[in-house]
Amino acid sequence: MKVREAELTDAFSIAKVNIDSWRNTDKGIIADEYLNNLNYEKKEQAMKNIIINSTKDKNMYLLLKIIAHPKYACK
Template sequence: MIIREAKISDAFSIAKVSVDAWRTTYKGILSYEYLNNLSYEQREQAMKNIISNSTRDGISIFVAEESKNGIVGFSTCGRERSNDEIYHGELYDIYIIKEYQNKGIGSMLLNYVQERLSSQKLQPMLIWVLEDNKPACNFYEIRGGNRIKERYMNIENVILKEVA
C-alpha cells in the first residue's frame, strides 16, 4: 500500500471512493434516495477544484493506492474551519472503500495527516464525525480521540448530530 499526495489525475478515483464509501458508511443513516443520487461526476469536479486549489487553500489530500486496484482510500486535512481558539488543524475526511476497511489503511492515512498538520504547526487537530457513524467514532477514540464538542447538520431535512 502506498500513501501519497493526490494529483489532479486522481480526481475521478477519489470521487469513486468517496461516493462508494458514503453509500456503505451512511446506509441506514442517510436515505437510500440521497445516497443513490450521489454522482461520481459531481464529486470528480469538486475534487478537481480542491486539488487544483490545494496549495492556495492550504489543504492536503492523500491517497491510499494499492498496486492491483488503484486508489482505495483518501484523506483531506488543513486549517480548522471555524476559527477555533484551541484547535488549529482539522482532519476533513478519511474514506476507504468497504473491501479495504479494517486493514490499517485508515491509520496510515491518519498518520500522514497528523505529520502534515504538525509540520504546518496546525496542532492540535479537530475531527468531526456523525455520531451515528459508530465505526468512525470508535476508530478515533481507540487512537486517543476525546469527544469535546457537538453540533447539528441538516441533510435533506434530516437533522444529524456531529461530534468532535
C-alpha cells in the same frame, strides 16, 4: 504502503471511493434518496477543485496499498 499527493488524474477514483463508501456504510442511516442522488461526475469535479486549490500547507494525500502480482513478487 505508499503515500503521495493526489493528482488530477486521481479525482474520479477518489470520487468513486467516496460515494461508494457512503452508499455502503450509510444505507439505512441516511435517506436512500440522498444516497441515490450522489453523482460521480459532480464529486469528481469537487475533488479536482480541491486538488487544484491545494497549497503547500493544505494538500490532499492518498494512501496506496501496492498489491504485487505473484509472478512479479520479490523473492
